[in-house]
Amino acid sequence: MAATARSSSETIEVGPLQILPDEHLARANGRVLVLSMRELRLLTELGRRADRIVPREELFRLVWGREMRAGDRSVDVYVRKLRVKLEDALPNWRFIHTHFGFGYRLAAESNGRSQLDHTVATGE
Amino acid sequence: MAATARSSSETIEVGPLQILPDEHLARANGRVLVLSMRELRLLTELGRRADRIVPREELFRLVWGREMRAGDRSVDVYVRKLRVKLEDALPNWRFIHTHFGFGYRLAAESNGRSQLDHTVATGE
DNA sequence: ACAGGTTCTTCACATCCTCGTCACGACCCG
DNA sequence: CGGGTCGTGACGAGGATGTGAAGAACCTGT
Numbered sequence A, B: 001m002a003a004t005a006r007s008s009s010e011t012i013e014v015g016p017l018q019i020l021p022d023e024h025l026a027r028a029n030g031r032v033l034v035l036s037m038r039e040l041r042l043l044t045e046l047g048r049r050a051d052r053i054v055p056r057e058e059l060f061r062l063v064w065g066r067e068m069r070a071g072d073r074s075v076d077v078y079v080r081k082l083r084v085k086l087e088d089a090l091p092n093w094r095f096i097h098t099h100f101g102f103g104y105r106l107a108a109e110s111n112g113r114s115q116l117d118h119t120v121a122t123g124e
Numbered sequence C: 001a002c003a004g005g006t007t008c009t010t011c012a013c014a015t016c017c018t019c020g021t022c023a024c025g026a027c028c029c030g
Numbered sequence D: 001c002g003g004g005t006c007g008t009g010a011c012g013a014g015g016a017t018g019t020g021a022a023g024a025a026c027c028t029g030t
Helices: A037-048 A056-064 A074-089 B037-048 B056-064 B074-089
Strands: A012-014 A017-020 A025-028 A031-033 A053-055 A093-099 A103-110 B012-014 B017-020 B025-028 B031-033 B053-055 B093-099 B103-110
Touching: A012 A037, A012 A103, A017 A037, A025 A037, A031 A074, A037 A056, A037 A074, A037 A103, A053 A056, A056 A074, A056 A103, A074 A093, B012 B037, B012 B103, B017 B037, B025 B037, B031 B074, B037 B056, B037 B074, B037 B103, B053 B056, B056 B074, B056 B103, B074 B093
Parallel strands: none
Antiparallel strands: A012 A017, A017 A025, A025 A031, A053 A103, A093 A103, B012 B017, B017 B025, B025 B031, B053 B103, B093 B103
């Protein structure tokens, strides 16, 4: 892959979610999320395109670094893993949205009510 | 003629409605609308001809890519689906107008009052 | 090299969504 | 009023996505 060594710490914020690719970690309301390599990369690439629909093939290319074979379900499986961990960390939010026939989109959406946890107190 | 230049990221705006065919999505006051392939294409073709009456046969040809068989109600059904989703996202607006015997026309018309719609995520 | 634990990949099955179509009733216009 | 047009809800088939699990690959410390 491109030898573009990212110098300054990139920070991606999506609602109460904070992604720090260069630190190899993400935070939910300041709490550190334990993510594997693949999971973090997938989340990062989605985060870099937050609020936009990213096709599976593109996601696979970005995260796995090669072309996706037809029928490969890896992206779906890792989306699932991310959803579980995000749900676990922030029960009242939904982040990864499916766009049937197109791909996935990352965006913070509160589950309607009880966003009493808005006292994020991130360094913001 | 269809000299539609394939400029990157075409944006169609109709009142508070924003259609981004290349992103595979549309927004209502910035909020993403979840549309299926057909729905988005229909909305797009209507949007490209905003304020003009588009005959069913033409709409069908544009969206389905083939000639419409007599008695086919697909266009009507999908107009209905779009209306429901648009109504859900922007309750005080009407977009798709029927022209009896001719076809449909897309135009933003506020229902007169209180378009201060804070359509907060219902979470329903 | 080995054991123990973790991550990655692949599968099979379950579930959900889309799409085209139908049927019936309301509507519009002459 | 009469006949065609449009609105609307429902249905089934087929395909796309969700989900749990098993085995392979990998990593780490001894």
